[in-house]
Amino acid sequence: MLTMLIHAGRALTPTTEINDAGILVREDTIEAIGPRSGMTLPAGALEIRATDQTAIPGFIDLHIHGAGGHDVMEGTGPALRSITCKVSEYGTTSLVATTVTASAEETLRAIEGIASYIGQQHQTDEPRAEILGIHFEGPFISKERRGVHPSEWIQLPSAETLGRFLKAAAGNARILTIAPEVLGAAPCIDAAREAGLVISMGHTDATYEQARAAMA
Known part of the structure; x- marks a missing residue:
């Protein structure tokens, strides 16, 4: 050990x-944190001196589309490996892979690829961030507030389409970003809540009243 x-x-x-x-670590578990002067080095333990450094908890990125020259929407093992390796160099230890508005076919392919990667990501000791799940950003957003999302693939919220995304995610869906003022948003939000997703309002032109109604 x-x-x-x-x-x-x-x-x-x-x-x-x-x-x-002082930070005492056994295997992959932090057992104690406190002033170094109050800690004894266990027999056989390795001491790492980093007195010119600041130790902080790893960052958790809930909204990331890519890194290291690759995009989450590629949905391939090599692309996701490159992304997770690159962000780990800057202190991110886990992330939620975030899709972008695209055709249903492209989105489903990406989701399936991410889900497959998640199922195999611990079969290596290579330092890289862990993908905690999938964040669906789009296509249920406002065209007026679409940002870089391509308008041709933005669509009205659909519980049926969301269901296809959830099936492809194979239990790895975590977050849905949606514009609550768009026609059909309410039943889609209900379906997402039923599936255990966190609902995020984004790329939205909602009024205060519409936002409050969506949170009710």
Whole structure:
């Protein structure tokens, strides 16, 4: 069992800042964090001196379309590997792969590819970020607030289309971005909630009242 004690100049936790910090790690579990002066190096453990560095929890990216010259919509193992390896270099330890508005066929192909990758991603020791699931951004958005999303593939919200996405995701769907003011949004939001997705309002031209109604 590998045990290491990281001696950092500073450590940030969700609740506090620790100067001259010690972080005790056994295998892949952080067992303790506190002032280094109050910690004893376990027998046989490795101490890593990083007193000029700040240790922080890994970033979790809930909305990412690509990195390292690749796009999530490619939906291939090599593309997703490149994305997850690249973001890990900058402190991101997990992410939710985010689709972009495209044809139903292209979207389904990408979703199936991401789901397949998720099922195999732990079969390696290579340092890379973990894909926690899939974020559907589009096609149920406002054409007026579409940003870079291609208008020709934007469509009215459809519980049936969402169901096809969910089936392709094979249990890996996590977030749906939707414009709540668009015709058909309410039943689609209900279907997404029933499936356990987090609902995100985005690319929307909703009024305050429409937004409040969607959250009710």
